Amino acid sequence: MTVQPKRTLKVEKLARIYDDEIAPVWGTRFGKMLLRNLAVPERGQVLDVSCGTGYPTTEILRRMSDGSRLIAIDASSAMLDVARRKIADLGPLGKKGVFFRTESPVPKLSFADDVYDLVVCNLGLTEMPSLEVALRDFARVAKRGGEVRCTLPLAGTFQEFHDLYREVLIKHDKHEALDRLDRYIARYPTADQVDQCMHGANLEGDIEVEEFTLLFKSSREFFFAPVIEYGPLAEWKEIAGAGQEMQDVFWYIKEAIDAYFDGRPFEVTVKAGCLIGKKVEAREQDEMELDLDGAIEEIDEEDTGLPARPRKMAAGSVRADFQVEEVDADDEDVVIDEDSPEEQALDAFIEGKRRPSHLDRTGPFDEEELETAGHERAESEDD
Template sequence: MPSKHRTHRMEKLARIYDAEILPVWSQKFGNLLMRGLKIPERAQILDVACGTGYPTTELIRRKGEGARLIAIEGSSALLDVARKKLEKLEPKPSGVFLRSQAAEPELKFADGVYDLVVCNTAVHNMEDPAKAISELGRVTREGGEVRVTIPVAGSFVEFFDIYREVLVKHDKHETAQRLRQHIDSKYPAIDVCERWLQDAGLEDVSVEVEEFTLLFRSSREFFFAPVIEFGPLAEWKAIAGAGQEMQDVFWYIKESIDAYFEGRPFEITIRAGLLRGIRSDAATVTDTATDAEEEESVDPGTRPGSDPDPDAIDIDMDEDTMNPDTLDPDTEDFEGTLEGLPYIKPLGDVEDTNVPGLPKRDEEE
């Protein structure tokens, strides 16, 4: 059940996402996701973890009048933004359904329902990515397509090299091992991605990789950029431990970034991966749900033979499923770009010594 608690952090994320994160992150992956995509005229489409409505809006533009699209998102704060965005579309989209529904631990849909299932930059943040992809395959009908985008091996390599160097230099070998495990699990190799797809009952599997870069003018901008602060930063800090131990590690990382990249941008490589496969005709489908359970869990707009109002954007808003977070950024101001370069904007004008999780200079001295 989705939680009824909507955190300040998620409300903040919903407000800034389209301006601060979507252009430098989600759209980069989404362009790859949508590349060469062909949607059957009467397709049943599922967009998992649709966030603020991207790539939902792109799917709406590409689908035919006879196609139906259901988009699900676990955070009602993000889904509120998606709903308002879709309501402003002209002409008014038909056959589109939004649901406040988490993708974990399993999708609340029957087997073999959809012709196309997509998930943009979300699977790698789920507790069990392999199971998540298996669920995407389960709800895809025979001959249907699954498309997933995630950052793959080689992403954030510049940051991880510095992180690892700091840990080794200070004899934190157990922490270095945790970092290695995190990198391997969070940013999988190509063969691992292919195995996930195959284990999900998909064939003709492929993994297409495309690189892009994020540019930062300093360590402060890096740690305070919304794409980092609202993204992987909490996990990176957890690897280092807690309290003073974590603060010490991140202080040295900060110092190293500014020393190594003095006078030039801190450039971060992201390797975007498109995982793609077709539901095999021979795939075994095990239906454990009763007919009554299926009627409750499957949206009427996603089943052949159902007849919902094709002209309605059907909104079913539940509450937020995200966990509370202690980060509580209050500032609404953002710095601009530098000399036309696509630098990532930091969240607020904050002094170097006040970066969350980093000690002040006098504490280090």
């Protein structure tokens, strides 16, 4: 059974935002890694999982020969509508064998075993509850000798922000929030962990790693950039706590960013990974059938030693949560939890909102700490 969220006006709007503002700085950069040296076999069967708004789907289509077929799936029909329009704009090229289907890959793909010559997934792994279980399922539908290519953000992504967030929590004795932050950061897999999961999925290959940076003029620009606002921000809010506790933490974070990076851009690093693996003969210890029919909550990662994936990783994704069925836009009984961290606006960025009087007068860091940080920055830049 597949889970297909209902359409809402919000989802349609977010699909446009993703394609116009997030994909150029996020999905496209990962997608270019996926496309590097990619060749589609003659009359090849290709599956694009979580294809989003159609990149790299359109580029894969350009590399397909006559007789090849491409199946592109996504849980969001709004995303697929954008992708379909892109294919239509290709003219005769768009009439090649490409088929779209609204389908979630969770808990498992609906396709039969050993069907596809090539399975690709650009950033979709970040939405799945288990990296290894997802890779095993991708390998299941691939032919023997077929190729699986996937991209995902790795450990070290947004490290500058995470370090600053940790400093704020330590400074203000937010121990529970600090534990939540550390658990969240640990969920970004390392290249070695991805390699371990590939091995467990009977995929023989390697993972390529590249770094790129995102620049923001201020804390306001950072938090309101679509790649942040519609990506990891909701999870970061939940880490801070609820209500005024969350607001206080983000006042401190805002002030820390603006103080540390006064007069220069706030630069954050993204560590992008692209795994490329060939499906090989199952090793004897891996020949047991993987049961993917159970509920997602029952997936156990103890065998791999990897923590569960975060609900919303820093993927800049605006796809619907696979676990929550959306309601129709015309439904009068729609109830939104305005007190949830995700729905709460950040007071620190509301015009005219005064800084709470109960916050430390010195802000997140005192003058001596800021001066020390300034010297450290200057020394690192000189190096």
